[in-house]
Amino acid sequence: MxxxxxxxxxxxxxxxxxxxxxxxxxxxxxIRTCAxxxxxxxxxxxxxxxxLQALYRVGGRSRIVGVTGSPGVGKSTLVSKLIGFWRxxxxxxxxxxxxxxxxxxxxxxxxxxLRMREHTCDEGVFIRSMASRGQLGxxxxxxxxxxxxxxxxxxxxxxxxxxxxxxxETDIMRHASVVVLLQTPMGGDDVQAxxxxxxxxxxxxxxNKSEHPEADRTVSQLExxxxxxxxxxxxxxxxxxxxxxxxxxxEGVAELADHIDDCFAHLAGQPEAARRQLRERAKHRVGELxxxxxxxxLRSDSGQLLEDSIDAVMKRDSDPYALAAELLARMD
Amino acid sequence: MxxxxxxxxxxxxxxxxxxxxxxxxxxxxxIRTCAxxxxxxxxxxxxxxxxLQALYRVGGRSRIVGVTGSPGVGKSTLVSKLIGFWRxxxxxxxxxxxxxxxxxxxxxxxxxxLRMREHTCDEGVFIRSMASRGQLGxxxxxxxxxxxxxxxxxxxxxxxxxxxxxxxETDIMRHASVVVLLQTPMGGDDVQAxxxxxxxxxxxxxxNKSEHPEADRTVSQLExxxxxxxxxxxxxxxxxxxxxxxxxxxEGVAELADHIDDCFAHLAGQPEAARRQLRERAKHRVGELxxxxxxxxLRSDSGQLLEDSIDAVMKRDSDPYALAAELLARMD
Numbered sequence: 001m002x003x004x005x006x007x008x009x010x011x012x013x014x015x016x017x018x019x020x021x022x023x024x025x026x027x028x029x030x031i032r033t034c035a036x037x038x039x040x041x042x043x044x045x046x047x048x049x050x051x052l053q054a055l056y057r058v059g060g061r062s063r064i065v066g067v068t069g070s071p072g073v074g075k076s077t078l079v080s081k082l083i084g085f086w087r088x089x090x091x092x093x094x095x096x097x098x099x100x101x102x103x104x105x106x107x108x109x110x111x112x113x114l115r116m117r118e119h120t121c122d123e124g125v126f127i128r129s130m131a132s133r134g135q136l137g138x139x140x141x142x143x144x145x146x147x148x149x150x151x152x153x154x155x156x157x158x159x160x161x162x163x164x165x166x167x168x169e170t171d172i173m174r175h176a177s178v179v180v181l182l183q184t185p186m187g188g189d190d191v192q193a194x195x196x197x198x199x200x201x202x203x204x205x206x207x208n209k210s211e212h213p214e215a216d217r218t219v220s221q222l223e224x225x226x227x228x229x230x231x232x233x234x235x236x237x238x239x240x241x242x243x244x245x246x247x248x249x250x251e252g253v254a255e256l257a258d259h260i261d262d263c264f265a266h267l268a269g270q271p272e273a274a275r276r277q278l279r280e281r282a283k284h285r286v287g288e289l290x291x292x293x294x295x296x297x298l299r300s301d302s303g304q305l306l307e308d309s310i311d312a313v314m315k316r317d318s319d320p321y322a323l324a325a326e327l328l329a330r331m332d
Numbered sequence: 333m334x335x336x337x338x339x340x341x342x343x344x345x346x347x348x349x350x351x352x353x354x355x356x357x358x359x360x361x362x363i364r365t366c367a368x369x370x371x372x373x374x375x376x377x378x379x380x381x382x383x384l385q386a387l388y389r390v391g392g393r394s395r396i397v398g399v400t401g402s403p404g405v406g407k408s409t410l411v412s413k414l415i416g417f418w419r420x421x422x423x424x425x426x427x428x429x430x431x432x433x434x435x436x437x438x439x440x441x442x443x444x445x446l447r448m449r450e451h452t453c454d455e456g457v458f459i460r461s462m463a464s465r466g467q468l469g470x471x472x473x474x475x476x477x478x479x480x481x482x483x484x485x486x487x488x489x490x491x492x493x494x495x496x497x498x499x500x501e502t503d504i505m506r507h508a509s510v511v512v513l514l515q516t517p518m519g520g521d522d523v524q525a526x527x528x529x530x531x532x533x534x535x536x537x538x539x540n541k542s543e544h545p546e547a548d549r550t551v552s553q554l555e556x557x558x559x560x561x562x563x564x565x566x567x568x569x570x571x572x573x574x575x576x577x578x579x580x581x582x583e584g585v586a587e588l589a590d591h592i593d594d595c596f597a598h599l600a601g602q603p604e605a606a607r608r609q610l611r612e613r614a615k616h617r618v619g620e621l622x623x624x625x626x627x628x629x630l631r632s633d634s635g636q637l638l639e640d641s642i643d644a645v646m647k648r649d650s651d652p653y654a655l656a657a658e659l660l661a662r663m664d
Contacts, residue, residue, distance in 0.1 A: 049653050052651075052653060053651045053653045053654060056648065056651040056652065056653070057648045057649075057651055058648070059648070060648055070402055071402070144652075275646075278646055279642055279643075279646055282642050282645045282646050282652060283638060283642050285652040286638060286642070286645065286652045286655045286656050286659070287630075287656075288652075289652050289653060289656035290630065290656040290659050290660060291623070291626075291627075293656060293657070293660050294623075294626050294660065295623070297660075298619075298622065306615060306618060310611055310614050310615055310618070311611075313614045313618065314607075314610055314611060314614050316388065316389045316390070316391070316392055317389075318389075319384075319385045319388040319389055320388065320476075320614060320617040320618045320621050321381050321384060321385045321388070321621060322385060323618045324618050324619075324621035324622040324625060325625070327618070327622050328622060328625050328626065
């Protein structure tokens with residue numbers, strides 16, 4: 001299914017007809033083609049690889065911004081206001097909202113989509129929710145594929161919205177050049193920000209629901225963490241600002257948008273550091289794809305051996321280490 | 333490093349001296365040996381596999397209970413009270429607290445450990461925090477190894493505490509037979525419980541900080557979700573109860589402990605369903621180990637090729653799909 005590098009070309013007269021047609025439709029901004037392709041990506045269609053390769057090779061021009069934070073902090077509302085702000089300036093915006101994976105139901109709740117309804121009739125806005133289909137590693141892989149599709153469309157801004165803490169979410173946030181980390185002033189005791197574990201990936205901190213009496217205290221705590229160097233980004237010497245917002249009525253959104261611009265300007269002023277970041281990101285993406293391919297292969301080749309041998313593991317006559325080693329040996 | 337199945341035996345006179353000595357120390361309840369071994373597991377020492385295999389084969393007798401929920405809901409306080417409750421009944425308790433992985437710092441915050449200080453002089457209690465060392469998939473693998481160690485010690489209860497949402501956390505929760513899902517009454521709007529995405533893995537729901545005026549409304553919402561079948565566990569016909577607690581002063585903790593007992597009794601009454609669960613859990617563990625082994629191999633074999641080829645990907649002369657396929661081909 002995966003073709004070698006030489007066989008793949010950016011869309012051209014020689015490319016398979018599907019690739020050329022889809023790439024052309026995407027470049028003309030066709031939202032239906034985009035939506036349909038992301039659905040195919042979500043289903044994990046293996047035949048899509050040549051198309052995704054071609055799309056990757058024409059991408060790299062959109063600004064990718066991540067917005068993350070725990071459930072209930074107001075991410076979707078803030079994203080909706082950011083869209084409104086940027087639309088007034090004529091920017092075209094795509095949103096990829098990645099719901100936490102539910103390994104048992106695979107279901108996504110449509111709340112986010114409902115909250116963004118005001119933008120659904122605007123051709124300059126594309127909003128898409130993704131949910132895990134329960135595949136280990138599948139969500140991050142599919143999200144990366146979806147970003148490849150969006151990136152090839154050259155949206156001015158691609159917003160990735162993910163829910164808070166977790167390896168999957170931080171993995172997805174690695175695709176973003178600038179990450180906005182949202183919290184509310186009601187986050188419990190002082191160590192919560194640090195405990196959330198994703199503080200280090202935030203380029204801009206937002207304290208939403210700024211009308212709350214604890215808002216200023218939360219801002220101070222974050223400023224203190226930054227001063228202590230806990231959130232500094234030494235590779236780019238960027239000092240994360242802390243912004244108060246009240247997403248529900250749009251307060252602070254213009255300021256946040258300015259900080260996002262500043263962060264991109266800062267990156268542009270440090271080409272070597274920016275290059276290192278891109279390099280790490282590309283390596284991460286390769287690793288993610290390799291992981292996925294290995295898993296697909298395992299499923300097809302070793303499923304029966306796993307079924308046949310698992311009873312011995314359960315009876316403790318064997319063990320998971322022995323069986324994993326056997327499966328690995330079988331793959332060679 | 334990995335030995336074949338036949339060469340491995342449960343600790344006996346024939347086993348390598350280290351394996352026999354460590355296994356004997358663990359079985360006598362030696363906490364220092366346990367702590368040291370988990371540190372080695374965390375460092376990912378490859379030579380530990382034969383020992384872990386031997387330990388796995390003598391395990392399977394501890395009750396493994398998961399406690400999960402977002403930061404700040406009061407997990408550590410509740411766990412501390414549960415320990416106190418069970419200790420009074422003479423049970424030996426181990427706690428494995430898994431902090432969210434921080435891909436940039438790898439750091440763990442010691443708040444949880446501090447909060448559990450009251451139990452640290454009790455030989456019938458073992459408390460251990462783990463944090464990711466930044467390895468993709470490494471945390472879940474190391475947590476599984478640590479559980480293998482604890483399980484071989486035959487603690488009456490092993491509590492796994494993880495922070496909320498995320499694939500890593502839900503993966504770790506799969507090791508538990510009974511999962512307690514904590515939330516607070518302050519969780520924002522109505523869809524938050526569903527959005528958290530881990531509702532389906534909860535066997536028992538706890539609404540902590542029950543003194544809050546919204547507590548009863550949160551309980552009703554959860555009861556409603558359960559009645560609607562959103563949280564039913566059809567394979568075991570278990571209906572998750574909803575318990576109100578106030579962990580800070582121990583209110584509701586006895587009731588929670590009763591529900592945990594009930595859930596184990598329910599499982600015991602459904603041997604076929606319990607067996608299916610164990611089977612899925614064992615398969616998941618094998619997959620996790622295989623993943624880890626593949627990654628180790630990739631790091632050692634393909635690191636240079638990745639370094640050499642990533643620039644072409646960054647320049648978009650190549651793409652991550654092509655490079656991943658090349659790395660995969662190289663592995664064969």
